[in-house]
Amino acid sequence: MGRAPCCDKGSVKKGPWSPEEDRKLKDYIHTNGTGGNWIALPTKAGLKRCGKSCRLRWLNYLRPNIKHGDFSDEEDRVICALFAAIGSRWSIIAAQLPGRTDNDVKNYWNTKLKKKQLHLLIAAAAHGQQYGSRPPAPPFALEQQHHHHTSSTSIASLGQLLMFGGRGGDQQQQQQYTSSFSSVDISNNTSAAAVGLQESFMFGGLQFQQQEEETNNLLSPPAASSSGNDIMTYEHHEMISPSGFFFYGDGAGAAATQEGTRFLY
DNA sequence: AAATTAACCAACCGCCAAAAA
DNA sequence: CTTTTTGGCGGTTGGTTAATT
Numbered sequence: 681m682g683r684a685p686c687c688d689k690g691s692v693k694k695g696p697w698s699p700e701e702d703r704k705l706k707d708y709i710h711t712n713g714t715g716g717n718w719i720a721l722p723t724k725a726g727l728k729r730c731g732k733s734c735r736l737r738w739l740n741y742l743r744p745n746i747k748h749g750d751f752s753d754e755e756d757r758v759i760c761a762l763f764a765a766i767g768s769r770w771s772i773i774a775a776q777l778p779g780r781t782d783n784d785v786k787n788y789w790n791t792k793l794k795k796k797q798l799h800l801l802i803a804a805a806a807h808g809q810q811y812g813s814r815p816p817a818p819p820f821a822l823e824q825q826h827h828h829h830t831s832s833t834s835i836a837s838l839g840q841l842l843m844f845g846g847r848g849g850d851q852q853q854q855q856q857y858t859s860s861f862s863s864v865d866i867s868n869n870t871s872a873a874a875v876g877l878q879e880s881f882m883f884g885g886l887q888f889q890q891q892e893e894e895t896n897n898l899l900s901p902p903a904a905s906s907s908g909n910d911i912m913t914y915e916h917h918e919m920i921s922p923s924g925f926f927f928y929g930d931g932a933g934a935a936a937t938q939e940g941t942r943f944l945y
Numbered sequence: 946a947a948a949t950t951a952a953c954c955a956a957c958c959g960c961c962a963a964a965a966a
Numbered sequence: 967c968t969t970t971t972t973g974g975c976g977g978t979t980g981g982t983t984a985a986t987t
Contacts, residue, residue, distance in 0.1 A: 695981090719972065737956085770975075782975075791952065
């Protein structure tokens with residue numbers, strides 16, 4: 681037996697929001713705020729909606745200063761770099777893009793950006809620009825998890841990187857991903873110091889650099905997160921001077937040891 | 946012009962962790 | 967402490983629009 685539903689599915693409206701509903705929700709929140717309780721909100725606001733639906737509508741659409749569409753090249757780079765670094769943590773990625781929502785970033789990646797990157801990759805390979813003297817990309821190919829030697833970068837392995845999801849996927853693959861990126865910390869309970877993070881490093885065509893505490897955190901985890909078991913060591917890094925995307929062109933190259941414990945540019 | 950396919954994106958679902966009881 | 971409730975997240979779906987045949 682699963683948990684009880686958050687609301688009575690029978691008496692609750694689903695599907696697209698009407699302008700009238702939008703107005704009710706907006707008006708209510710403008711005058712009363714969310715009250716810290718989404719479940720109770722729809723009744724008070726006179727909406728026949730599930731609280732979760734109201735929350736989603738507000739956060740993704742009605743909230744002030746939301747941007748839709750027209751992602752800039754700069755935003756593309758940030759999304760690609762962070763996706764490469766941390767996978768599909770859309771809320772974290774969106775937090776670095778003012779006005780963007782996780783849903784929007786996710787949709788954009790899944791429908792456009794992923795394909796765009798793949799095409800660029802294929803075009804680059806076709807022109808023999810494959811990484812020049814730089815070392816091969818990290819061993820994302822499945823062979824690695826079966827302990828076969830992966831000697832060269834291939835379209836397939838990079839394609840897999842592009843397709844790569846974060847959590848919720850195959851557990852073995854997730855583990856491989858985690859270890860591949862330990863040098864920029866993705867693993868649980870691992871501090872940057874513990875994995876010997878450099879003061880400054882490039883990642884995904886972006887330069888990451890240690891910085892003073894409490895200014896513009898890249899991933900700004902809550903202070904309490906040091907005791908948690910999730911990502912926790914981005915707090916001392918800031919993204920600066922984007923210089924191209926890392927799969928192609930003149931951007932940085934990638935390297936990984938056979939053990940997959942380093943990821944340097 | 947009609948039918949089919951692809952692309953897009955808002956919104957839903959279920960899971961998880963934190964908070965409240 | 968355990969159980970229940972809630973908020974938040976990411977994966978996915980399904981309706982709509984655009985492009986192609």
